[in-house]
Amino acid sequence: MNAARGEPEALDAAELERASERLERASPAERLAFAVDTFGEGLLFTSSFGAQSGVLLHLWSRVAKDLPVVFIDTGFLFPETLAYRDALAERLGLDVRVVRPDIANADFVARWGDDVQRRDPDFCCGLNKVAPLAPLRAAARAWVSGLRRDQSRAREGVRVLERDGHLVRVHPLATLTKADVARYLAEHEIPEHPLVERRYLSIGCAPCTRPIAEGEDERAGRWAWTGKSECGLHARAPGDEPR
Numbered sequence: 001m002n003a004a005r006g007e008p009e010a011l012d013a014a015e016l017e018r019a020s021e022r023l024e025r026a027s028p029a030e031r032l033a034f035a036v037d038t039f040g041e042g043l044l045f046t047s048s049f050g051a052q053s054g055v056l057l058h059l060w061s062r063v064a065k066d067l068p069v070v071f072i073d074t075g076f077l078f079p080e081t082l083a084y085r086d087a088l089a090e091r092l093g094l095d096v097r098v099v100r101p102d103i104a105n106a107d108f109v110a111r112w113g114d115d116v117q118r119r120d121p122d123f124c125c126g127l128n129k130v131a132p133l134a135p136l137r138a139a140a141r142a143w144v145s146g147l148r149r150d151q152s153r154a155r156e157g158v159r160v161l162e163r164d165g166h167l168v169r170v171h172p173l174a175t176l177t178k179a180d181v182a183r184y185l186a187e188h189e190i191p192e193h194p195l196v197e198r199r200y201l202s203i204g205c206a207p208c209t210r211p212i213a214e215g216e217d218e219r220a221g222r223w224a225w226t227g228k229s230e231c232g233l234h235a236r237a238p239g240d241e242p243r
């Protein structure tokens with residue numbers, strides 16, 4: 001199972017299932033180390049540098065420091081997120097690669113209106129999030145992200161390893177709880193995203209994020225006026241016209 005770092009190794013469905021089952025009992029660092037050993041430079045790591053990102057970024061800095069962290073700058077992000085990204089990158093010594101949409105943000109707004117997110121968030125996400133990542137996603141063999149089962153109903157079934165087309169999705173934090181995350185951040189003195197104290201517990205683009213109320217899912221403040229819950233879930237092909 002352990003390929004030399006950087007050498008591709010295919011996992012068939014049965015091997016993937018066995019590895020995922022075994023990694024259920026492993027620590028997040030061990031899960032990430034498995035992914036680095038197995039997929040090497042074929043491992044894609046995207047981070048939003050949001051409220052829940054500190055744990056995985058810290059682990060990445062320990063286990064996979066030579067590999068880049070990909071950050072998608074949609075042009076609609078909170079300035080606090082950009083400042084947090086820069087501060088954490090410097091503190092943890094991360095190699096952050098910023099990817100952006102082909103169209104400048106001002107041109108996007110001028111062309112489709114400043115309420116396009118309200119009318120058609122899948123179109124906006126498709127052009128500003130999904131499309132910029134597409135070449136990196138196509139070239140990757142596995143994709144690491146910080147999904148956790150306790151974040152929302154939609155994420156309850158997240159596995160440590162999952163097949164997603166040609167990619168293996170890797171979720172080192174799948175079994176962690178909100179309390180585990182808080183404990184880890186405190187233990188390693190990782191600063192919080194500055195908007196957390198205003199009850200933004202899942203932070204994406206400014207037009208599509210609101211603070212959450214007591215008792216709501218962490219992700220309840222994302223696209224709260226729609227049934228949409230994930231940025232790429234319903235995205236259509238970039239280039240379609242918005243509704």
Ligand code: SF4
Pocket residue numbers: 074076117120121122124125126128129204205206207208231
């Ligand atoms: S989260 Fe909102 S602003 Fe950001 S890309 Fe998606 S729809 Fe557009």
